[in-house]
Amino acid sequence: MVTIYDIAARANVSAMTVSRVINRPERVSAKTRERVLKVMEEMHYVPNGMARSLVLKESKLLFLLVTDIRNPFFTTVARGAEDAAAENGFRLLFGNSDESLDKESEYIEAILKARVDGALIAPSGDGSLPNLERLRKHKVPFVLLDREVPGIDCDVVLGDSIEGARQLVGHLAGLGHRRIALVNGSLSVSSARYRQEGYREALKTYGLVYDERYVLEAGFGLEHDPSPIEEWLKRLDPMPTAIVAGNNVLAMHVIRLLRAAGIDVPEQVSVACFDDFGPFAGADPFVTVAAQQAYQFGHAGMRLLIERIRARDGERPRKRIMLPTALILRKSTAPPRA
Amino acid sequence: MVTIYDIAARANVSAMTVSRVINRPERVSAKTRERVLKVMEEMHYVPNGMARSLVLKESKLLFLLVTDIRNPFFTTVARGAEDAAAENGFRLLFGNSDESLDKESEYIEAILKARVDGALIAPSGDGSLPNLERLRKHKVPFVLLDREVPGIDCDVVLGDSIEGARQLVGHLAGLGHRRIALVNGSLSVSSARYRQEGYREALKTYGLVYDERYVLEAGFGLEHDPSPIEEWLKRLDPMPTAIVAGNNVLAMHVIRLLRAAGIDVPEQVSVACFDDFGPFAGADPFVTVAAQQAYQFGHAGMRLLIERIRARDGERPRKRIMLPTALILRKSTAPPRA
């Protein structure tokens, strides 16, 4: 491997001069600078980032930890995060926790070992507290994504779940639905709690009663067993005329299960959910959603993280960015049958 | 930051002993090992990966370069690649080239600087040759994904485009279509060439004539301007009764444009494409596809890469993995109108 010493020898300067040509070109005479640059070119020199990181104590590496990169929400988040990172000269490492605390813990260790400059994290849930405290103890700057964790005070980018619930329930109530159920993720996830809270408040707003039999706590993950949803749907009597899903995965499960049971959507049951399905949902997406600004989640979250890294001031006040949701009406919702 | 020297001091051993406890525990007496481990625990020691990489000349970092992480094909590839990397103790950096050679070049520099152990790359096209030669010159192991590049001999994971084309055209011809058009990506991308070749061969197989007016060279990327497609569609006279799209993005454009022009799919024109739309295409996906095994692309590609890294033998024969495609019949294709 070619090092600054190899360059130095060939250019008849010291290694320090080579280092300066790279980092502070203006502090080197034009003549030697040209000569050194020429030798660097000839010898195909590429600076060793690891050696540089070791002495500078900054790696220009950031970590993005999501629960599943396959979910178009996180896919788009990743795109926004990578763009923002690249714009600021950072590279991105990534991992999938699969909503599992254990996997998350492994990635936390990876974050620590890799000496990345910071991390953008969608925590698996409230159980992430020890993981985040571990990062905090090691002074690794981090920003939370989509979910907050009670007990930890940090920058966070959230979606407005309360407003999203109001949009969803409001739309369904406006169509005339009065029995609106909710399939949710685990209540140990803050977004699920907010969504449930918003659902409850919105029901009240529209003069509907909250009935806990019409609320199911399931899982947000693609790999979660959907059979509890199936049983719940069978159990419901009378059937709700509309179902709100806590995220896109749950909506898919619900629609699939309803159809499998011979129930038409939206003819017999309307379905709407939080989160959108991304740009590849097809030319004519089906599900009515309260869409989150996924790209902004990633982009703004990354910028927040980089800001905090730059302002080494750990005492800088925490920022809490709340991104609005947008109701997008599609074909999975319709007025209830007479 | 806690270093092995801090641990050494507290445990009354040398730094080397601490290093041994971490890397070769069996070569340290049980007693001191326990003592050192206890101190490491107490002081919350985390090894510095960068320092380690510097001396060992291996980073346990791999780079995944795709053209767009938002495309469900690459999303799933990423998931497979990350899984395979994690299974083997590697972490993944990633970047999006957006089908742009310039962006790709920037990531190539990043790959070089970061001293990653290898890279899994979906090249932007044949123009990637210099970029790949640069990696080769610096002895960075790499594996190509989905596309090969003439002039470079390396491991590669490809989809069987010839077979995919046969499946698609065969299906349409079987339905009775005789005027089957093709919207393709840039012919400087190997997969586009193979798909076009397969299309041409399949037409012959099914006794149909190849007419270049019914073939358009557009772009695979989500950001490509779709207006050439629009003009092409308007120009076609008579209209084809079926259109094969070179990938999922093109299929989306075509379907959207046809509908915008008041043309029903599949009633008036059938549409089918290479690549699938992933697990979030909705509960009832619309488009008939020749699906690629995206997860396997990532997983097998990553394993190939890791194999090559381990067998430091650069002369090891290149592997060329060809993954089959699967025809999935859905609602975007139907018999032509009488």
Next chain:
DNA sequence: TTGTATGCGTTATCAT
């Protein structure tokens, strides 16, 4: 403007 000495945190080598 340029060079020397030193350290970043770790591991390999060789010694004890």
Next chain:
DNA sequence: ATGATAACGCATACAA
């Protein structure tokens, strides 16, 4: 079984 020393490639502090 354990330790002393050098080296990995680079940048900072200081000196010339």
